[in-house]
Amino acid sequence: MLEVKGLSKYFSSGILRKRYTKAVDDVNFSIKRGETLGLVGESGCGKTTLGRSILRLIEPTAGKVLFDGIDILKLNKKELRTFRPRMQMIFQDPDASLNPRMKIRESIAEPLKLQRVEKCEIEGKVQELIERVGLSPEHANRYPHQLSGGQNQRVVLARVLALNPDFIVADEPTSALDVSVQAQILNLIQDLKRELNLTLLFISHDLEVVRYMSDRIAVMYGGKIVEMGDVEDIFNDAKHPYTKLLVSGKEVV
């Protein structure tokens, strides 16, 4: 369903003597429909840049991103806008992902309005989504600062689901949350994925989380994907030295 070919993103700095940082360097992979690909790597390895480049939240330097055969990088602005609802992103910090001045109800209604859902239907849809992500109806009238991080991440999920996406990039969706809440959110993502047959790119630095969430894992190091394989193969039979290092020193709990 999604095919990434030779994707690169270089950042340049300096005016006279340009220097380039290869944040993403010639990355190739594909994701099947309904599959979750986990992307692990340490901070600064380029995994967030990769996730954003795929959705064209930043413009990649080179490469192809084929989504159901359509090259996303070739779309013009208008085409991209009609395409966007199908590919969504969940960010790290739920509190920063929501407009602090909007009530939860308005935040969730916004994507529906953009979809030109009939006005009279919006309220019902909002209620449905709120229930869908495990919030209670009274949350609709609150502001993000009145909710916990876990609850806000549920609101973010409701907003994403409002657009009926096929593909979601989840960039460390639980790294700001406590373990007991993290478990709630990860389970919710798993349930939604199964029900709606979503395809997921799940980015995290937490190996155990990726192991639980993914069908396959890609390990990123210094802008390149250094190893990719089925979850158990990566954990039991890592080939690349960096993967070995990651997997070997797992804390024994």
Place this chain on the structure above:
Amino acid sequence: MNLLKIKALRVYFPTDDGIVKAVDGVDLNIKREEILGLIGETGCGKTVLGMSIMRLIQSTTLTDGEIIYKDRDLLSLSDDEMRKIRGGEIAMVLQNPMTSLNPVIRVGEQIAETIRLHQGLDKKAARKRVIEMLRDVRIPDPEKSVDSYPHQLSGGMQERVMIAMALASDPELIIADEPTKGLDVTVKREIIRLMKEVTAKRSMLFITHDLGAAAEICDNIAVMYAGELLEHASVDSIFSEPLHPYSEGLLNSLPERGLKPIRGISPSLIDTPQGCRFHPRCDYAMEICREKHPEMVKLEDGRAVRCFLYA
């Protein structure tokens, strides 16, 4: 031998919305050369507990109870006396080195400040000592790093600077507040190894919500929830057989243990539930849990747990 004894400690913050009971009746001892883990989730009061040992909580707070360090109650010391202990015999490793280090002062200077204050060394001797310290915490090329600014160092290196700073006064007790927060897996492992090494002959209160890190480094674990302790046990017994339903729930939330969440969310510290504070989220809650507040029960094997299942 207990180095630090906390008795019935209460730390309340008056706010416009009501009184925030961040620490609400905590009894806790730290033995000599013990590494005690204080684990709990965001907003359970664990950082406030650590800060109150150092008396870093502002004066408008309502504090009650005793914090006895070597027969002296830290809460009744004068500010001058406390200043000698703080950063001297008791040192702290704060979370988030990026914001805890002064961005416009070279790291060497920042460490030297403590040394000059507590050991009375002159500038040159202090610098020499700082370089040694940086070498002790395995910062590469210490002669050069001593003149770096914090932003020139990586997160892991900054954390090492924080540790060096805490060790500068050769403290007996270290209070480490989430020293591994925000670090990559591989870096985290190195920091834990380093902390284990430097605390071999010291005591440490290791505050964290990272259960894996706690399991690696601690001798004993205290579990905190909504301002009070719920369980206190050795690291092996708590990870193999957690007694309190909250401890069990926390462990089961880990991905490697099946990712079974605890339902609901942590209560607000302004309005804690009646009876047992955990009962609204507890799968084993009984009638009595709604009505009565459980006391900490000491069990035969030295463990302690605050739950009616064991009363």
